[in-house]
Amino acid sequence: MNKLLEVRNLRIEATTRPPGEKPKSVVLVDDVSFSLEKGRVLGLIGESGAGKSTIGLSTLAYGRGGARITGGEVVLEGIDILKLRKSQIQKIRGARVCYVAQSAAAAFNPAHRIGDQVIEATLQHKLMSRQQARERATYLFTVLGLPNPETFGDRYPHQVSGGQLQRAMTAMALCPNPALIVFDEPTTRST
Secondary structure, three states, X not given: OOEEEEEEEEEEEEXXXXXXXXXXXXXXXXXXXXXXXXXXXXXXXXXOXXXXXXXXXXXXXXXXXXXXXXXXXXXXXXXXXXXXXXHHHHHHXXXXXXXXXXXXXXXXXXOOOHHHHHHHHHHHOOOOXXXXXXXXXXXXXXXXXXXXXXXXXXXXXXXXXHHHHHHHHHHHXXXXXXXXXXXXXXXXXXX
16 A cells, blocks of 8 residues: 555544633644645545544644644654654645635735735745746646636736636646645535
8 A cells, every 4th residue: 555644543632611610621633643645535424523533734734723633643754754853844834735715705815916925835835836836836727727727826826716716726726736635624525
């Protein structure tokens, strides 16, 4: 087997501060284990608040909203990223593992053009030249079915639809050609 990711006995906790009470630790995720082979897709299914997003973010060695990883291992390409220094983790985030958030609008800075934001991580990690990154972004805009892919990146986030912005965020994650992409709620369901 060709393992890309192994999560072993993951434990994530947070501190709550109820009014009038002492802060206390709460377990959000306990003893979660799974593995993912290269070239495969893995989906986590559960109710709202079950910890799917929290588990997904752990693959970037990240805990949001006061959550912290307190146990287990997250092994990406043979390296337990939870044992890395912050500077080493920053080299992985946006290069080897990318994240697609639930809210595309929150992922983009309204003051910057979409294309500049799509190629930003690729340039920061020095994975391609600016020209190569722009060409890759245009290719991704085409593959993802965005209108006028050659000029789509010149627009600002408020100038495109929510669905187009979601696809642009996917292009942002794909641009650096990472080993792993975590999609937080990749589909929505209409009732």
